[in-house]
Amino acid sequence: MISYLKGIVLKTEKDGVILNVNDVGYQILLPIIVLEKIMAKKLEKPISLYIYFYQTERQPKPVLIGFNSEDEKEFFQLFISVDAIGPLKAVKAMEKPVAEITMAIESKDISFLSTLKGIGKRTAQKIVASLHGKTDGFSRLNKNILREQYKQANPSTKTIATKVIKVLVEKLGHNLTSAKKMVDEALERNISISTPEQLFDEVYQKGGN
Numbered sequence: 001m002i003s004y005l006k007g008i009v010l011k012t013e014k015d016g017v018i019l020n021v022n023d024v025g026y027q028i029l030l031p032i033i034v035l036e037k038i039m040a041k042k043l044e045k046p047i048s049l050y051i052y053f054y055q056t057e058r059q060p061k062p063v064l065i066g067f068n069s070e071d072e073k074e075f076f077q078l079f080i081s082v083d084a085i086g087p088l089k090a091v092k093a094m095e096k097p098v099a100e101i102t103m104a105i106e107s108k109d110i111s112f113l114s115t116l117k118g119i120g121k122r123t124a125q126k127i128v129a130s131l132h133g134k135t136d137g138f139s140r141l142n143k144n145i146l147r148e149q150y151k152q153a154n155p156s157t158k159t160i161a162t163k164v165i166k167v168l169v170e171k172l173g174h175n176l177t178s179a180k181k182m183v184d185e186a187l188e189r190n191i192s193i194s195t196p197e198q199l200f201d202e203v204y205q206k207g208g209n
Helices: 032-039 070-079 087-093 098-106 110-114 121-131 136-153 156-170 176-189 196-206
Strands: 004-013 016-021 024-029 047-054 063-067
Touching (some): 016 063, 063 070, 070 087, 156 196
Parallel strands (some): 024 063
Antiparallel strands (some): 004 016
C-alpha cells in the first residue's frame, strides 16, 4: 500500500496534482490547503506527500489522497471516523488549516465548523460530539501555527525578546543560553505578549529566576 511519495509535479489540477515518481505518474487528490502550499513552491523541485490510500467496493478505483505532513494525514484519519464524513467529503472540508479546525472542535465552535465546505450545522455538531477531547495530540501544531501568525502580525516580538534577553544577561546574571531559553518558553506559553514588561512577568511567573 502506498503511504508516501516524493517526486516532481507533472501537472496541477483543480483538486490535486499528477506527481511524477521515477517516470510513473500518480494522480493525487489534495485538500485545498495542501494544494495551495504546493502551488506556492517552485514546482520544478521535488515535493513529498504523505498518502492515504482509499479503495472500497463502492469505490473500486483506487484514490490517493495527499498531505504535506503526517499531522495533516493523522487528523484526516481522525476526521473520517465521524459518522457521515467519508474520505472524499473530508478532502473538500479541509479548506482551513488543521490547527484552526481542531481548535474549533475543542472550543465547540459549531458556527466555524459549519462554514467548512459540505459541512452543515448538523454535521458540525456530529464532529464536535465525536472528536471533542480527541484532538489534544494536535495542540503542539495549534500553538506553532498561532505563534507564527502572531509573529507575522507583530514583528516587534523579536525586538521585545532581544531587549529582555539583554537585561537578563547584563543586569540579572543569566548566561545567554539560559536567557534565550527562558524567553522562548515564555513566548510559547503566551503568544499575546506585546511589551517587555509582559514578557518579564511571564518569564518570572513560570520560568523561575
